Amino acid sequence: MAFLVEADRLKSVLRATTLADGSRRENSGEHSWHLALYAMVLAGEAGPGVSIDRVVRMLILHDLVEIDVGDVPIHSSEGAAHGSAEVLAAERAAAERIFGLLPDPQGAEFRALWEEFEAAQTPDAVFAKSLDRVQPVMQNLASGGGTWVTYGVTAEQLEARVGVKVARGAPGLWEWVRERTRGYFRSAS
Amino acid sequence: MAFLVEADRLKSVLRATTLADGSRRENSGEHSWHLALYAMVLAGEAGPGVSIDRVVRMLILHDLVEIDVGDVPIHSSEGAAHGSAEVLAAERAAAERIFGLLPDPQGAEFRALWEEFEAAQTPDAVFAKSLDRVQPVMQNLASGGGTWVTYGVTAEQLEARVGVKVARGAPGLWEWVRERTRGYFRSAS
Numbered sequence: 001m002a003f004l005v006e007a008d009r010l011k012s013v014l015r016a017t018t019l020a021d022g023s024r025r026e027n028s029g030e031h032s033w034h035l036a037l038y039a040m041v042l043a044g045e046a047g048p049g050v051s052i053d054r055v056v057r058m059l060i061l062h063d064l065v066e067i068d069v070g071d072v073p074i075h076s077s078e079g080a081a082h083g084s085a086e087v088l089a090a091e092r093a094a095a096e097r098i099f100g101l102l103p104d105p106q107g108a109e110f111r112a113l114w115e116e117f118e119a120a121q122t123p124d125a126v127f128a129k130s131l132d133r134v135q136p137v138m139q140n141l142a143s144g145g146g147t148w149v150t151y152g153v154t155a156e157q158l159e160a161r162v163g164v165k166v167a168r169g170a171p172g173l174w175e176w177v178r179e180r181t182r183g184y185f186r187s188a189s
Numbered sequence: 190m191a192f193l194v195e196a197d198r199l200k201s202v203l204r205a206t207t208l209a210d211g212s213r214r215e216n217s218g219e220h221s222w223h224l225a226l227y228a229m230v231l232a233g234e235a236g237p238g239v240s241i242d243r244v245v246r247m248l249i250l251h252d253l254v255e256i257d258v259g260d261v262p263i264h265s266s267e268g269a270a271h272g273s274a275e276v277l278a279a280e281r282a283a284a285e286r287i288f289g290l291l292p293d294p295q296g297a298e299f300r301a302l303w304e305e306f307e308a309a310q311t312p313d314a315v316f317a318k319s320l321d322r323v324q325p326v327m328q329n330l331a332s333g334g335g336t337w338v339t340y341g342v343t344a345e346q347l348e349a350r351v352g353v354k355v356a357r358g359a360p361g362l363w364e365w366v367r368e369r370t371r372g373y374f375r376s377a378s
Contacts, residue, residue: 005331053246
């Protein structure tokens with residue numbers, strides 16, 4: 001129960017991305033819910049050997065470390081902050097503390113699932129990462145640019161920082177979404 | 190994708206319950222995420238025959254109808270509004286529209302899962318309902334009363350409107366939580 005009350009704080013971690021209607025910034029709790037729904041809806045885009053139930057569990061847990069570290073936007077610091085050694089070390093310490101609130105073996109199981117997501121090597125983690133990358137693209141398209149405007153992102157940067165990762169786990173999905181981003185970047189340039 | 194963009198609106202549906210720190214009202218999107226986490230953590234409280242993966246899916250979907258209908262708090266209108274014939278009919282129409290945004294068979298599958306949750310007859314649905322009822326109790330305990338203060342709820346009303354439902358799917362959990370609510374109601378009376 002201490003873990004579940006602590007987890008509540010993820011609802012106060014703000015992301016750079018807004019809601020689809022642009023009314024306010026999205027928080028990491030509701031983002032995690034939205035991603036779980038993405039996994040359920042887009043199950044057909046997953047490659048062979050993907051367990052959607054494991055992907056859903058992974059996505060429910062994936063951002064909990066942000067309670068301590070905050071969200072580090074993909075496009076911030078010219079794309080250099082997200083995944084930096086400093087951020088990764090802080091997230092590891094956060095995982096230690098937060099999953100440590102659970103009794104073992106549950107704490108160890110949850111932590112292993114989070115580490116699998118972070119490592120992005122297994123089919124489940126690769127697909128989960130694709131969804132984590134594509135949802136902000138959909139939010140930006142719906143809100144008229146969102147973080148692409150905030151950070152002055154180009155179509156090439158989107159392809160390098162986001163597209164490659166989405167395509168790795170869900171190539172057909174990225175093809176479909178990229179088509180829709182073309183209109184935005186054409187009119188923005 | 191139309192369904193996933195429409196679902197984003199659940200993040201703007203406000204519940205009566207606040208965050209654990211009392212800073213603002215909780216929305217139904219982040220609430221749904223929190224419940225999925227409850228299911229993962231409290232899996233050991235589920236009765237025999239419960240599939241936690243199905244419970245998680247059910248909880249991810251369970252509040253989508255509130256996009257059209259809004260949240261109807263358990264304790265509002267002296268406990269009479271929630272589950273009234275009028276609200277149920279509106280929720281049914283909302284399910285028709287919202288799940289209708291998905292292609293079949295997926296739309297029909299999601300709708301069936303939502304109906305199973307609403308009917309609260311299968312072991313999965315009974316456990317999912319228990320979590321949906323117990324999470325606001327935990328939020329109220331953390332925030333110093335929350336909706337119990339708002340609606341002037343007594344320990345007896347809590348038992349009748351909430352406790353019975355939690356105990357149906359997770360008797361040990363309700364015993365543990367009720368113990369903690371006793372302190373609150375003693376000091377409030």
